Amino acid sequence: MFPAVLGIAGTAVAAAGWFGYASSRGHDGFGLGGGSAAAITQPAAQAAAPAAVSVRDGATDVTPDGVLTVAAPPGEQIGMVELTYKTEAVQGVFSDDRRTWTASGPLRAGVSYALSAVTTTDAGGTGIQHETFTTSRPDNPLKLDLVAPTDGSVVGVGQPVVVSFTRPIADAGRAAMEQALSVSAIPPQAGHWSWLSASRVDYRPQSYWKPGTKVSVDLALDGLGDGHGRYGTADRDFGFTVGRDQETTIDLKAERATVRRDGNVVHTFAVTGGMPGLDTWSGTYAVIDKSPDVHMNSRTVGLGDEYDIPDVKWDVHITYTGTYVHSAPWSVGAQGVRNVSHGCIGTSPANAEWFFSNTLPGDVVKVINTPRQVAPGNGFADWQEPWDQWLTGSAVH
Incomplete structure (x- = not known):
């Protein structure tokens, strides 16, 4: 669902060092050659206060499609945030003033996450916040009624990608739903999703598929909400090949x-x-x-x-x-x-x-x-x- 890359949502501030190490080894954060240690030692900056996380440490019932934020205390900024499930990193976005960080997209359902956040001060002080929490798994999850075409099939040039849910998706949830569904084609063709009903969204190219096109579909539904209190518990991906015209x-x-x-x-x-x-x-x-x-x-x-x-x-x-x-x-x-x-x-x-x-x-x-x-x-x-x-x-x- 999320890219399996290192989840650094920014770089550590050079003056602050990494994960709370004060810059007391010289102006560049490392020992300088020549001279005595007393001549180059700088006073350690006062540590920054830890960030405020919108999710309680140790929580076991975090809603996957809720908004997760990390906020810096007054007068501080967020230097780095890392939010991971196993080796899978959650990406996020900083505010313009770097005082808040917001996770992008939903989390997976029913899994545990680790969060680390570094705060910084103008004087070079750093603070670090560590948390773990677990997302909930719904008793009544978002379910698929139909997905077409079938994985590995060979289809005609008019085949749409059909995604139909067992229950309607709220108006407020449809944009996020669309953004979580992706289609890629080789060779590329312009295409788009369109809602044919409250419970069905289809993807089709602008004109018929080109014969021989390889199409891959990724439905990133794990943790995604329907706007009515239900959310997905698993992703799904499939592919198909376009045959003759x-x-x-x-x-x-x-x-x-x-x-x-x-x-x-x-x-x-x-x-x-x-x-x-x-x-x-x-x-x-x-x-x-x-x-x-x-x-x-x-x-x-x-x-x-x-x-x-x-x-x-x-x-x-x-x-x-x-x-x-x-x-x-x-x-x-x-x-x-x-x-x-x-x-x-x-x-x-x-x-x-x-x-x-x-x-x-x-x-x-x-x-x-x-x-x-x-x-x-x-x-x-x-x-x-x-x-x-x-x-x-x-x-x-």
Whole structure:
């Protein structure tokens, strides 16, 4: 969560020496050659008073996402602060007058920290404060509901990074949450986080990922609060690789799908979409997942007893509200002619199997020419928003 580097948040003041050693060995802090010791010895400066730490020494219930500060007594400054968990150092920021130091970001949950702080006076005196304390671990921690894509997966160029929590994040906590989530790509691409709901934040590049891109994601959630009294207890990191560029356009006025790979048409096939009144959502999707068999029951989408099919084949999932591209042998006569489904996109068994076999999670599927538009949070439809609009959903942009 924090860089495993030496946690020196500043340098010791040269005149004060290191950790309370007075400068009594000469003007440079070391013995000077020549002359007698009596001729060069300087009176030791009066020791500085110790710093005031906002956390009590020995405390065992420190909230990880609280603000930890170190303050110098009147007339003194903070020379150095070191705050560590094992070999992991917590970074911090000095005030302009170096009278206070504030830890950056949350601490880990349920671990012990050691703190050392050096105070200095204008006369060269030093004081040192040592403390240890332990952070608390919540009974009801912040939990993840969904993280996508899966670690090590190969995905399509439209794949967003999806982070969904089991409970809403307070408005006041979203900026810190965003800043704790990082994405790096090789080669680099501009991208940003955007909140699609109070419990879901997604990251996408400005334009589709470049094929072959290696993406690493770091979720520094340990100790991070949600603004409602819950906080994370573990970090998480994962990575994925972007595969070839495959984009499918499904035109439900023409009842036809066209699959392009790296810009070239590789397959076309007849389809049928949602009938009038149950129109398929238009929009630009990234494929959520796929399954060779899905039990489709109309009650799960609010359509009563319209259908109950236990083994629909070759299912490519594109919305949370139940839209798939799938095999529909019962509607082959309507495919390429008219829209007769309850909202899914049906095609022949052979075409459905081809599309299933040749589709990755994150592949782009664009549905056009229907009377309604999908919302960005309904599946992975992040590409519904133009870039400027996407950025307005960020808490830090």
